Amino acid sequence: MSAPHDHSEPLILVVDDDQATRLMLRRALERDGYRVEEAVDGGQALEIFDRSHPDLVLMDAVMPGIDGFTACAKLRSLPGGDLTPVLIITGLDDEESVNRAFESGASDYVHKPIRWAVLRQRVRRMLTESRAEKRVNHLAYHDPLTDLPNRQRFADQLEQSTDLARRRGQPLALLFLDLDRFKLINDSLGHGAGDLLLQSVAQRLTACVRKGDIVGRLGGDEFTVIVEGVASAQEAALIAQKVLVVLAEPFMLDSREVFVTASIGIALYPFDGGDHGTLLKNADVAMYRAKDYGRNNYQFYTAEMSARAMERLELENDLRRALERNEFLLHYQPQVHLASGEIIGLEALIRWHHPDLGMVPPADFIQPAEETGLIVPIGEWVLFSACQQARAWQDAGHQRVRVAVNLSGRQLKQRDLVDTVRGVLSDTGLDPKWLELELTESSIMQNDKLTRSTLWELHDMGVRLSIDDFGTGYSSLSYLKRFPIDTLKIDRSFVRDITTDPDDAAIATAIIAMAHNLKLDVVAEGVETVEQRQFLQDRGCDAIQGYLVSRPVPAAMLDQMLAPKVVQSSDKVG
Incomplete structure (x- = not known):
């Protein structure tokens, strides 16, 4: 049986x-136009799944050998198994x-006994949701502009490549490429032309x-290339030179001829880093050295390339003192309800x-704040300041709106997070219902047990x-059922x-539905x-948020927008 995408x-x-x-399931499913494969137990099911990659699995719970529960758990660890829906069909109906099963x-x-009308509807719904989820997942791990692996996916691939290189005892080269003066093209020809250039x-x-x-796009005008099995540094240099030559050819952007060059940094495994993170960092350092050397060239990483690292260290030191020096401030970006045109929240x-x-x-x-742990005290300052400002607006008689505060992954790992939030709300006098905490998909999946407990406590508190950024991280619907998410x-x-790309339109529509x-x-x-x-x-x-409504602005600039006499309408938003 060939793969499902055929x-x-x-x-x-x-x-x-x-x-x-x-037999009954096969006949019912084939009547509805589905292709069917059969397995007599969990072991055979895993073999067929690994070979055929089905779109949906209907699994009995009690079977000889590997039962349905065990098979389901093992299936989740197979390639593609994390996104394939599994429907347990069994005579067991006790709560345990x-x-x-879940x-x-x-x-x-x-x-x-199977209620066929119910099963048909369930199968249809699960397949529809699964297709949408897989599309979301693809976009979560691929750059939507170029369809190359994005930063997260590329990091995973680089880790796999370095592990393979370690096992084989072979060198590996990482090329870190940045386009020269790309901002000038964006500013002069417009973002549309810039996007065309990145695609080309x-x-x-x-x-x-x-x-x-493996070619990836980390973001902006940064691209990376994993070159496995390089015999020497010279071979990596030849590939880098070939890239420079290819990019030196003119690009046609809307009938306009445009020339662009690139600066390339090269880091070699295992000589310039024993892990994927170090390798990526050092290739980045080498790329900046290529910029310093006049652009349109490549440079290998050397241990002497420490200038940028020193700048980073100085920035971190300044960051440590920024809180005590009151150098941080908050801007707020409104969220507007589409039906009423009213401001309902401020991020x-x-x-x-x-x-x-x-x-x-x-x-x-x-x-740097996340990596050094400074994000925790900085995050607490943001939380307190935002809640204090929200209460100040309320005390001034302004429109009551929720204030949204971003929580980092490191903050979410803090076991005293709930006490911290409770203390801030008590100190500022803000009702919990006016506070919203924004989390990323990846952060809530890092410690499922602790995260679930923390989020439920915050939910029970009224937060x-x-x-x-839904759709750019873990992108599985399963966690939405486990955690008390509101938005x-x-x-x-x-x-x-969204108005020109069918994929973006379909993804947004699916997410809303x-x-x-x-x-x-x-x-x-x-x-x-x-x-x-x-x-x-x-x-x-x-609701929507963005420059159509307002750029992020200081609190003082929102006083008029939040004044009770001002009626927000959709016309005013536009």
Whole structure:
């Protein structure tokens, strides 16, 4: 049986030791147009799954050998098993069996005797949700502009490649590429032309490297290439030189000829780093050395390349003193309800006014803060300041709105997080219902047991919880059932081309529909045009956030917007 992507009809794997049950299920499913494979026990089911990659598994619980519960748990660890829905069909109807099914990774559970009308609807719904989830997952791990592996996916692939290189005893080269003066092209020709250029660069890179080499886009104008099995540094240099030559050819952007060059840093495993993180960091350092050497060249990493690392260290030292020097401030970005046009929330966004460097972008200090642990005290300051400001607005008679505060993964790991939030709310006098905590998908999956306990305590306290940048991280619907989430925020990468890209439109529509089926609210981020707002409103999105409404602004600039006499309308938002 060939893989499911070779056929339009979904493939369903039926697992049951009873031949009569398998026969009845096969006939019912084939009448509805599905392809069917059968397995008589859990062991055979795992073999068929690994070979055929079915779209849905119907699994009996009690079977000889490997039972359905065990098979389901093992299936989840197979390639693609984490995204394939499993429906347990069994005569067991006690609570312990139901709990065991879900703990084993089952997506749903139905009892025998089978009610065929119910089963048909359940199968249809699970397949529809699974297709949408897989599309979300693909976009979560691939850059939507170039379809190359994104930062998270590339990091996983680099880790796998370094592990393989270690086992084989072979060197590996990592090329870190940054386009030269890309901002000038963006600013002069527009973001549309910039996007076309990035797509063309991705195509040329993929075409010019060797078969089996892995090209990724980390973001912006940064690309990376994994070159496995290099015989020498000279071989890596030849590939880098080939990339420079290929990129030196003119690009045609909307009938305009554009020239672009690149700076490339090269790090070799195991000489320049024994793990994927160190290798990526050192290739990045080498790339900046190539920039310093006049651009349009490549440089190998050397231990002497410490200037940028020293700058990073100085930034971290300044970051440690920024809190006590009161250098941080908050800006707020409104969230507007699409149906009423009213402001329903404000996301608190931190800014750093450095005494020497001026305004430091969050992208330059959030990651160092996370890595050093400084994000915890900084996060507490943000939480307190935002709650204090929200209460101040209420005391001034302004419109009552929720204030949303981002929680980092490291903050979520703090065992005293609930006490911290409770203390801040008590000290500021803010009712918990006016606080929303925004979490990322990846952060809540890092410690499932602790996270679940923490989030339920916050929920019981009355604090609202939202998933930020939905669709860019873990992207599995299963955690939405386990955690008390109130809101999904559609990532701006899906919103940007929502009116022109069918994939983005389909993903956004699916997220809205799935969220509402789970009784969750939906907020779309990065809304910049009236057309985007109308698209989202037509599909039932609850609220929007972005430059169409307002840029992030200081608290003082929101006083008029929150004044009780001001009536917000959808016309004013646009």
